[in-house]
Amino acid sequence: MRVKYVLNEVLVGLWRNVTMTVAMIITMSVSLSMLGASVLLYMQVDQMKDYYYGNIQVSIFLTEDITDGQKANIDQAITGSDLVKDKTYETKEDALKRFQQLWADSPDFVNAINADSLPESYRVTLKNPEQYKDFAKVLEGMPGIRQIIDQSDILEEVFDIFNSIQLASLIVAGFMAVAALLLVGNTIQVAAYSKRREVAVMKLVGASNWFIQAPFVLEAVVAGLIGAILGFVALFIAKVVLLDNKLQALTTILTPIPTSNVMLMLPLLAGVGALVSAVTAWVTLRFYLKV
Numbered sequence: 217m218r219v220k221y222v223l224n225e226v227l228v229g230l231w232r233n234v235t236m237t238v239a240m241i242i243t244m245s246v247s248l249s250m251l252g253a254s255v256l257l258y259m260q261v262d263q264m265k266d267y268y269y270g271n272i273q274v275s276i277f278l279t280e281d282i283t284d285g286q287k288a289n290i291d292q293a294i295t296g297s298d299l300v301k302d303k304t305y306e307t308k309e310d311a312l313k314r315f316q317q318l319w320a321d322s323p324d325f326v327n328a329i330n331a332d333s334l335p336e337s338y339r340v341t342l343k344n345p346e347q348y349k350d351f352a353k354v355l356e357g358m359p360g361i362r363q364i365i366d367q368s369d370i371l372e373e374v375f376d377i378f379n380s381i382q383l384a385s386l387i388v389a390g391f392m393a394v395a396a397l398l399l400v401g402n403t404i405q406v407a408a409y410s411k412r413r414e415v416a417v418m419k420l421v422g423a424s425n426w427f428i429q430a431p432f433v434l435e436a437v438v439a440g441l442i443g444a445i446l447g448f449v450a451l452f453i454a455k456v457v458l459l460d461n462k463l464q465a466l467t468t469i470l471t472p473i474p475t476s477n478v479m480l481m482l483p484l485l486a487g488v489g490a491l492v493s494a495v496t497a498w499v500t501l502r503f504y505l506k507v
Contacts, residue, residue, distance in 0.1 A: 244443025247392030276338040286360030440493030444485040
């Protein structure tokens with residue numbers, strides 16, 4: 217009987233303050249979807265780092281007037297290094313083919329470049345990408361080398377951008393979470409005020425604190441769970457509609473987000489939404505009802 221009463225009070229409470237309940241659910245869903253997006257972004261950046269740093273290369277560009285002897289010395293220095301895992305020599309023609317593939321969507325730009333415009337180079341994969349400086353010291357100053365570029369420097373700049381996006385999304389999620397907490401607390405206060413006479417009567421007849429608080433706390437938990445489900449649906453739709461279709465071309469740069477990672481967000485968001493709503497409602501009632 218008590219369980220039935222509590223559940224009935226939860227439904228009545230949600231419907232009685234339907235406008236504030238809807239606002240609470242929407243705010244919770246937005247903040248939780250931002251939280252889910254931030255978590256997915258963290259997971260994705262870590263995955264991208266493992267992928268790109270595992271395939272990172274050192275580009276050694278040769279001068280135009282390099283001699284066969286100088287080229288042989290450079291090749292020998294690279295081959296003889298214990299730091300090198302693999303190397304590839306790229307001719308001007310090979311460089312042009314790769315350039316044409318990379319810029320296939322810009323034919324005018326491609327037509328303006330010929331093989332003589334691109335330098336010969338070595339593409340070297342190190343056993344440990346962090347040992348780039350040690351490897352560069354071996355080759356720096358050798359005749360015939362124009363420039364040595366470590367791709368990790370470029371990747372660091374790219375990942376700095378992703379880290380900034382991570383931080384920005386977390387800050388937005390934090391602001392939305394504060395708004396959701398305030399709205400949950402305000403909604404519970406309004407609900408408690410509308411039932412202040414019933415609460416006073418229950419106190420007089422000796423009802424336990426748990427029995428008085430349970431409908432209000434469960435009301436907040438239900439709203440939090442609904443917000444979490446809506447937030448998860450928004451994330452799933454964004455993956456299917458945007459990342460898997462409209463922005464599928466980005467998979468050449470960004471590693472695809474596994475569906476399993478998105479599915480993990482449902483229990484995470486549901487747990488966070490329910491827990492935060494329950495704690496906020498309980499703390500609010502402790503101060504407001506003095507029970």
